[in-house]
Amino acid sequence: MSSTTIFLAIFLLYWIIVSNLSKRGILDKYNISAHGPLLMIRTEKGLNFIDKIAAPKKFWRFFANIGIVMMFIGMASMFAIILLSDIILLTSLGTEQVPEPGQLHEPRNIFLIPGVNEFIPIVWGLIALIVTLIVHEFAHAILSRVEDIKVKSMGLLVALVPIGGFAEPDEEQLFGVKKDTNEDLKEDYYKNKNVSDEPKIAGRNQRARILSAGVMANFVVALIALSLFFGPVLGAIGPASNAMIVDVDPNSDAYDKQIRDEMIITKLDDTSVKSAQDVLHYLSTLEKDTYVTIHAKSGTEINQYELLLEKPPESEALGIRIMEVMQNTPASESGLEEGMIIKEIDGNPIKSLEDFRIFMAETHPNQVITLKIAPEYDSDNN
16 A cells, blocks of 8 residues: 555545534534634634734834735736746747656646645645745734734644644724624634724725735745855755766666666765766776776765776867757757767867856857867767
């Protein structure tokens, strides 16, 4: 039985139990509401803390006013992105330049759902989702208190496991909506002693600030996360090596010794390597029929593999290999093919990807360049 089947069975059992408890009224006794499998567990704890945080009212009103502007900018930006994407898609249909099906275009990767989207790990994705929900709801609660709107309760959202939090402003004070009978029965539990019992209907600006506060809080959290990621976090991360194994012949000794595609070569014997250029340079210094110890990383594990080097590569053959050539481009029309090795561009030696990047960064659109290809292809291409 697969883990997915087990999870679905457990979740179904949980849902049946929740439905049964809700029908019997047991959940209501503990001030818990059920909405399908979703539980809202309410508490008054923390309301005084919210009042303390909301004390600098001028700051929070300024914060929320920025949030109103950011909300409209975000809405307009998303609309523009969707519209532009549709235009690009429709025009590409007419020119036959629709991207080939690939991992990025799979339906599962369109949705930003942790565990479903291959690029969002389920654990870190759920942590991000929970933090986002809690910060969002706390912001609504803080601005409600800033505008003297009662916050009846706060609590957890649970669907088998906690998935977030919520704040519950008084809807009658916020929107002028009359509470139903069940809400009246629970009033004694939700009553906030720090707020007047007199009904208060928030004005348009007050409602806008309260409702936009969550969006603004999410913007701030995203800004902090991006600043940390592109600052100290990314700066502290460095690749062990850029020398990746891209292909292993199934009939080779390397394959028999469990060397596989996408492994990263970190060392050859006792020499550290950082790029494919380093690998080729080291191997070109060895004698024929020499044994080489390859240190290769797969995931977080580094293993050693001893292989016989039957013929060292010639140093003059070093360059960069063309991995793919897009159709209907100047590169394909000039005769470039996958697998060719570029040795020079306009007379400049190209020994690594860094050399290639540096040269291409100084070029301009419609510039004609001359490539020198490794001798085995017996041609130069413009």
